[in-house]
Amino acid sequence: MADVKVKLIAGIPEEELFAPGHSGCLGCGEAIALRHILKAAGPNTIIAQATGCPEVYTTLYPTTAWKVPWIHVAFENAAAVASGIREGLNQQGKKDINVIAIAGDGGTFDIGFQALSGMLERGHKVLFICLDNGAYENTGVQRSGATPKYSWTTTSPIGKVVHGKKEWPKPMPLIVAAHHISYVATASASNVHDLIKKVKKALSFDGPSYIQVLCPCIPGWKMEADKTVELADLAIKTKIYPMFEVESGLFKVQDIPNPLPVTAFFKGQGRFKYLTESETKEIQEHINKEFDTLKALEKTQIKF
Numbered sequence: 001m002a003d004v005k006v007k008l009i010a011g012i013p014e015e016e017l018f019a020p021g022h023s024g025c026l027g028c029g030e031a032i033a034l035r036h037i038l039k040a041a042g043p044n045t046i047i048a049q050a051t052g053c054p055e056v057y058t059t060l061y062p063t064t065a066w067k068v069p070w071i072h073v074a075f076e077n078a079a080a081v082a083s084g085i086r087e088g089l090n091q092q093g094k095k096d097i098n099v100i101a102i103a104g105d106g107g108t109f110d111i112g113f114q115a116l117s118g119m120l121e122r123g124h125k126v127l128f129i130c131l132d133n134g135a136y137e138n139t140g141v142q143r144s145g146a147t148p149k150y151s152w153t154t155t156s157p158i159g160k161v162v163h164g165k166k167e168w169p170k171p172m173p174l175i176v177a178a179h180h181i182s183y184v185a186t187a188s189a190s191n192v193h194d195l196i197k198k199v200k201k202a203l204s205f206d207g208p209s210y211i212q213v214l215c216p217c218i219p220g221w222k223m224e225a226d227k228t229v230e231l232a233d234l235a236i237k238t239k240i241y242p243m244f245e246v247e248s249g250l251f252k253v254q255d256i257p258n259p260l261p262v263t264a265f266f267k268g269q270g271r272f273k274y275l276t277e278s279e280t281k282e283i284q285e286h287i288n289k290e291f292d293t294l295k296a297l298e299k300t301q302i303k304f
Contacts, residue, residue: 011193012036012039012192012193012196013039013040013042015039015043016035016039016067017038017039017041017042017043017045017066017067017068018031018034018035018037018038018058018065018066018067019064019065019066019067020065021063021065022057022058022060022065023057023060024053024054024057024058025217025218025219025225026218026225027216027218027224027225027226027227027228028053028057028215028217028218028228029131029133029189029214029215029216029217029228029232030052030053030054030104030131030133030189030215030217031054031057032189032192032215032228032229033131033187033189033195033213033215034054034102034131036192036195036196036199037100037102037129037195037199037213038067038068039196040195040196040197040199040200040203041068041098041100041127041199041203042098043067043068044096044097044098045068045069045097045098045099045100046068046069046070046071046085046089046097046098046099046100047066047068047069047070047071047100047101047102048071048073048078048081048082048085048099048100048101048102049070049071049072049073049078049101049102049103050073050074050075050076050077050078050101050102050103050104050107050112051072051073051074051075051107051138052075052103052104052106052107052131052137052138053104053137053138053217054102054131055072056138059072071085075103075106075107075111075112076107076111076112076114076115077112077115078101078102078103078107078112078115078116078128079101079103079112079115079116079118079119079126079128080115080118080119081101082099082100082101082119082124082126082128083118083119083122083124083126085099086099086124086125086126087124095125098127098203099124099125099126099127100126100127100128100129101119101126101127101128101129102128102129102131103128103129103130103131104130104131104132104133104136104137104138104144105130105131105132105133105134105135105144105145105146105172106135106136106144106145106146108128108130108132108146108172108212109130109144109145109146109169109170109172110144110145116128116176117179119208120176120179120181120208120210121179123181123207123208124207124208125205125206125207125208126208126209127199127202127203127208127209127210127211128208128209128210128211129199129210129211129212129213130172130210130211130212130213131213131215132146132212132213132214132215133214133215133216133217133220133221134146134147134148134151134169134217134220134221135147135151135153135217135220137217137219137220140154141153141154141219141220142154142155143155143156143165145169145170145172146169146170146172147165147169148165148168148169148240148272148283149164149165149166149167149168149169149282149283149286150163150164150165150272150275150279150283151164151165151271151272152164152222152270152271152272152273152274153165153220153271158273158274163274163276163279164271164274164275168286171290172212173185173186173210173212173244173246174304176210177246177249177304178304179208180249181207181208181209181210182205182206182207182208182209182247182248183201183202183205183209183210183245183246183247183248184209184210184211184245184246185198185201185202185210185211185212185244185245185246186211186212186213186214186241186242186243186244187211187212187213187214187243188213188214188232188233188235188236188241188243189213189214189215189216189228189229189232190214190228190229190230190232190233190235190236191233191236194243195211195213198211198245199211201245214232214235214241215232216228216231216232220271221269221270221271222269222270222271222273223268223269223270224268227268230268231265231268231269234260234264234265234268235265236254236256237256237259237260237264238259238260238261238262238264238265238287239256239259239287239288239290239291240262240265240287242254242290242291242294244294244298246304248303249303249304250298250301250303250304251294251297251298251304252298253291253294253295253297253298255295256291261284262280262283262284262287263280266280
């Protein structure tokens with residue numbers, strides 16, 4: 001592919017490959033993430049996207065917000081379809097085209113995990129991106145494997161018997177890293193420069209890679225539309241959503257020297273409105289322990 005001169009604004013490509021005018025919620029974290037993912041990947045890219053909010057609000061017939069080849073696939077098979085696209089391109093000698101599979105946390109942690117695991121095990125050169133908003137938001141805010149413990153959803157309501165979700169979220173990036181692929185990372189809609197850097201790095205590896213992006217959801221989190229970036233940033237500053245990379249099995253974790261208490265993240269969200277003092281304390285202890293585990297993995301420099 002010939003070199004293309006790209007105009008940059010504050011280090012970010014100017015070209016918009018994710019067009020404005022879609023019908024996503026005002027302040028949608030996924031829209032912010034997708035816009036900058038495509039800026040990082042560039043026009044030489046094919047997207048396979050599972051069912052979810054962006055699939056709905058970017059492709060209302062007869063319009064589309066995608067300026068790159070894009071295919072809508074089922075909840076469960078984004079990784080499988082992307083694998084097939086990659087191998088088809090390889091057979092044509094088109095190995096320089098980026099193939100990206102995109103799914104929400106439901107289509108990654110739960111319904112899509114079988115296809116994702118197979119893609120990783122087979123070693124296809126595909127970047128899988130999970131847009132993590134912590135629930136099946138598109139279908140009415142049902143709990144997923146990514147839903148935080150004690151969080152309200154329509155299937156983990158706040159009542160006398162059930163007081164939000166009963167389980168901790170799956171450690172999905174660690175599960176993916178256990179497949180011994182070259183690159184795994186977490187990112188956030190609150191830091192698009194970091195997201196762009198990680199997407200570019202992921203696409204540079206000759207094999208599968210995985211990035212999980214925290215994307216606040218306005219209706220699902222019961223939050224104000226102008227708080228998306230602020231809450232995504234607070235998730236990092238409270239250590240609730242650690243930023244880390246696993247490159248060739250080695251951990252590199254973003255340190256948080258003066259972490260805020262988890263309550264700083266909960267305040268702006270109705271889904272955590274009914275947390276008790278004991279539940280908040282349990283969450284804080286769990287978050288501290290999980291972050292310490294990641295830092296210990298980094299310190300040992302033993303390949304994961």
